[in-house]
Amino acid sequence: MPDSTLLAPQMTPILDRVVSVYFSDPSQRLIIPKGGLLLNQDMENDRLYYVRSGSFTCTIRDEDDIGDELQIELFRAEKGSFVGVYSFFSGNPRSFIRATALEDAELSWIDRNIKAVDSEQYGTFRAQFLPVVLEELSKRQISLSHMARQQEVAQHRLHIAEKMSTLGELSAGLAHELNNAVGVMDRSSDHLRQVLSRLFKETAPALSSWFEEGVSTGQNFASDVVRKRAKELMARFSGLEYDKAKALARILGDREIDALPKKLDEAIFLWETGRACHDMRIAADHAANLVRSIKQLGGGGRERQNISVTDSVREALALLNSNLREVPVELDLDDSLPDIWGNKMELVQIWVNIIKNGWDAMKNARTADPRIRVAVGKHRRAIQVDLANTGPPINPVLLQKLFQPHITTKRGEMGLGLGLYIVKEIVDRYNGELHVASDEKETCFSVRLPLLQQKDDCL
Amino acid sequence: MEKLYIVCVDDQREVLASVVRDLNMFADWAVMEECESADEAEELMEDLAASDRPVALIVCDHIMPGMNGVDFLATLAADQRFPHLKKILLTGQATQKDTIEAVNKARIDYYLEKPWSAKELEDVVRLQLSHYLFDSGRFSMEYRALVTPSVLMERMQGRE
Numbered sequence: 042m043p044d045s046t047l048l049a050p051q052m053t054p055i056l057d058r059v060v061s062v063y064f065s066d067p068s069q070r071l072i073i074p075k076g077g078l079l080l081n082q083d084m085e086n087d088r089l090y091y092v093r094s095g096s097f098t099c100t101i102r103d104e105d106d107i108g109d110e111l112q113i114e115l116f117r118a119e120k121g122s123f124v125g126v127y128s129f130f131s132g133n134p135r136s137f138i139r140a141t142a143l144e145d146a147e148l149s150w151i152d153r154n155i156k157a158v159d160s161e162q163y164g165t166f167r168a169q170f171l172p173v174v175l176e177e178l179s180k181r182q183i184s185l186s187h188m189a190r191q192q193e194v195a196q197h198r199l200h201i202a203e204k205m206s207t208l209g210e211l212s213a214g215l216a217h218e219l220n221n222a223v224g225v226m227d228r229s230s231d232h233l234r235q236v237l238s239r240l241f242k243e244t245a246p247a248l249s250s251w252f253e254e255g256v257s258t259g260q261n262f263a264s265d266v267v268r269k270r271a272k273e274l275m276a277r278f279s280g281l282e283y284d285k286a287k288a289l290a291r292i293l294g295d296r297e298i299d300a301l302p303k304k305l306d307e308a309i310f311l312w313e314t315g316r317a318c319h320d321m322r323i324a325a326d327h328a329a330n331l332v333r334s335i336k337q338l339g340g341g342g343r344e345r346q347n348i349s350v351t352d353s354v355r356e357a358l359a360l361l362n363s364n365l366r367e368v369p370v371e372l373d374l375d376d377s378l379p380d381i382w383g384n385k386m387e388l389v390q391i392w393v394n395i396i397k398n399g400w401d402a403m404k405n406a407r408t409a410d411p412r413i414r415v416a417v418g419k420h421r422r423a424i425q426v427d428l429a430n431t432g433p434p435i436n437p438v439l440l441q442k443l444f445q446p447h448i449t450t451k452r453g454e455m456g457l458g459l460g461l462y463i464v465k466e467i468v469d470r471y472n473g474e475l476h477v478a479s480d481e482k483e484t485c486f487s488v489r490l491p492l493l494q495q496k497d498d499c500l
Numbered sequence: 501m502e503k504l505y506i507v508c509v510d511d512q513r514e515v516l517a518s519v520v521r522d523l524n525m526f527a528d529w530a531v532m533e534e535c536e537s538a539d540e541a542e543e544l545m546e547d548l549a550a551s552d553r554p555v556a557l558i559v560c561d562h563i564m565p566g567m568n569g570v571d572f573l574a575t576l577a578a579d580q581r582f583p584h585l586k587k588i589l590l591t592g593q594a595t596q597k598d599t600i601e602a603v604n605k606a607r608i609d610y611y612l613e614k615p616w617s618a619k620e621l622e623d624v625v626r627l628q629l630s631h632y633l634f635d636s637g638r639f640s641m642e643y644r645a646l647v648t649p650s651v652l653m654e655r656m657q658g659r660e
Contacts, residue, residue: 268533268544
């Protein structure tokens with residue numbers, strides 16, 4: 042509805058005078074019950090009405106796609122508005138709208154027989170009513186643009202909802218199929234591993250431990266380390282070829298050996314076969330994890346209720362318990378904060394993603410003094426959660442695109458780069474804000490979730 | 501016969517190992533080098549150039565932390581020291597825009613999507629090595645079993 046502050050304040054005394062002078066005759070009052078008709082479109086009207094209480098919806102006739110008649114709302118006349126302005130002043134005595142009472146309403150009216158009061162001081166009747174007409178028209182215009190804006194917002198939300206539900210359905214279906222496929226590969230490769238293990242124990246008992254080691258550890262050493270170590274091995278064992286030396290370096294890393302295995306080729310072959318089994322299992326795990334993140338993107342229940350943000354943070358910390366054992370977590374939680382209207386799992390997802398990212402960053406950078414800080418507090422009409430870590434500063438270029446999909450810094454982890462994108466997506470759904478500040482001291486993600494009322498619930 | 505060099509770049513160790521395993525059939529003719537980032541590959545290329553090794557082919561992942569594959573291949577395309585180097589982009593994320601950029605910017609010789617098949621990778625690598633041998637003037641009959649027959653025919657007949 043139009044905001045009264047948008048109207049020129051100096052108009053009020055003029056309007057008050059007009060209302061008290063012209064619309065105070067008790068014999069010219071009218072009660073319209075809820076649903077009752079005050080004006081109909083094209084009906085002759087010679088009255089100007091002032092709404093004392095209640096409200097009207099003012100509509101015009103239109104046809105829908107199949108030719109049925111429907112009423113389109115043009116504006117609403119609330120308490121303090123005038124109805125019949127057009128037919129009263131324009132010279133065309135037919136009402137161009139239908140006015141229907143939305144609730145029991147009381148009106149005062151004047152008709153064309155009215156005479157100007159105090160015309161020496163205030164001018165002709167038309168001059169006295171000009172501000173009334175102007176204000177009424179400007180009110181209607183504001184209300185119209187407000188309605189258009191609301192409609193735009195509604196349309197936008199509908200669009201997002203459609204997109205998300207399609208993505209949700211798609212991802213749920215896709216996840217199911219992918220999980221099946223990954224499951225088959227995982228189980229089958231495990232079966233092959235057992236068969237090979239048995240086979241090698243029988244045919245090459247002296248070397249089968251090389252296979253088992255390949256299975257259990259895979260390649261633990263980076264390619265540059267392997268290249269360096271291979272050269273050392275070649276220097277130490279004359280006659281060792283470069284490709285064999287590299288293969289051995291992959292297995293040994295920095296471990297020393299006194300002598301080369303007698304059957305070096307076979308040993309390498311067995312280890313590499315074992316390593317292939319190891320890699321299949323790793324890949325299957327990664328695939329399963331990715332499917333899980335995709336599912337989070339689109340789906341899950343979105344039902345909301347009043348929940349405590351602090352509780353959701355505790356839940357996230359509990360979920361991350363095993364990851365966080367190695368790092369001190371500094372907590373500043375507040376249980377007296379008001380609830381927000383939200384979905385606990387969505388909030389937990391935000392905290393888990395951000396905290397886990399921070400922990401991974403500190404691990405990868407081998408941060409000397411890894412610490413995590415989580416604080417929950419109130420900031421104006423929002424709950425603010427700060428999640429900080431002492432990891433390396435995020436470079437400004439990356440900071441710019443941190444929340445875009447497929448941005449990852451996690452070397453070799455087959456990450457989808459969706460973690461922070463999911464966070465952004467959820468925070469947006471709450472009309473929340475997301476800030477990152479990163480310097481040498483700490484990297485801090487701040488999430489603000491507005492204290493929405495249930496009826497303000499957005500999609 | 502001097503062995504050629506094939507440099508494989510992928511930040512995912514398991515993927516890197518699979519690529520190299522699939523290329524092992526070329527071990528008689530080429531040395532496979534693995535790198536887990538473009539930076540590491542850049543350093544390795546420096547070493548190989550300094551010791552005058554014939555770097556014939558690079559098989560590079562697209563999306564990697566640090567410099568991405570397309571940018572890295574673009575720097576190699578502009579590097580005067582490797583005029584005949586063949587470049588294959590191996591990618592799991594192929595939009596049309598990525599492809600166009602890779603071809604235009606990095607002047608790649610082949611675009612291979614993940615997951616790849618061993619046969620396709622083999623054929624592509626064989627073809628690119630064949631072209632490298634003729635382009636660089638290194639071809640000798642010792643490489644005969646390596647070279648793709650149709651390329652051998654064309655080049656022997658002096659046709660492109």
